[in-house]
Amino acid sequence: MNALRRNVLKSAAGAGTVAVAVAAGLLKPTMALASAPRSAYDAKNVGDVLKNMGATAPVDSKDITIKAPDIAENGAVVPVEVTSGIAGTSSIAIIAEKNASPLAADFDLMGGAQGFISTRIKMGQTSLIRAVVKAGGKTYTAAKEVKVTIGGCGG
DSSP: OOHHHHHHHHHHHHHHHHHHHHHTTSSOTTSOOOSSOHHHHHOSSHHHHHHHHTOOSOEEOTTEEEEOOSEESOTTSEEEEEEEOSTTEEEEEEEETTSSSOEEEEEEOOTTOOSEEEEEEOOSSSEEEEEEEEETTEEEEEEEEEEEOSTTSOO
């Protein structure tokens, strides 16, 4: 059988399965998959984001490592890695403080998963990137400044 035909048939079968699940009500496309409430994503400043996430009085921690470029040449795709050395890490959120919507990402870690995430975020301008880690019912934070260059001419 032709390989292209096989791939088309497999893709069609997968799409059909998803369509049946949606029609049966088993999969709802309107459900948000993020763990933070929508109000946290709609917040316009860091204080409101933390409040809406339920992260009151986060404590600074040296056990959280943020790996991001010091200077990002393209603010549309800034690679960010967050590693939490705090035992029992249950979620990691990334906040770009000067973005119009500061909460850039939020991840739930289940079943003893390692406290590590890697993603790319969009940054409108030079600002602090803040990692917010929930572990053992407490909230911890760390920050790193990332300079965003405009047209490669400096930030």
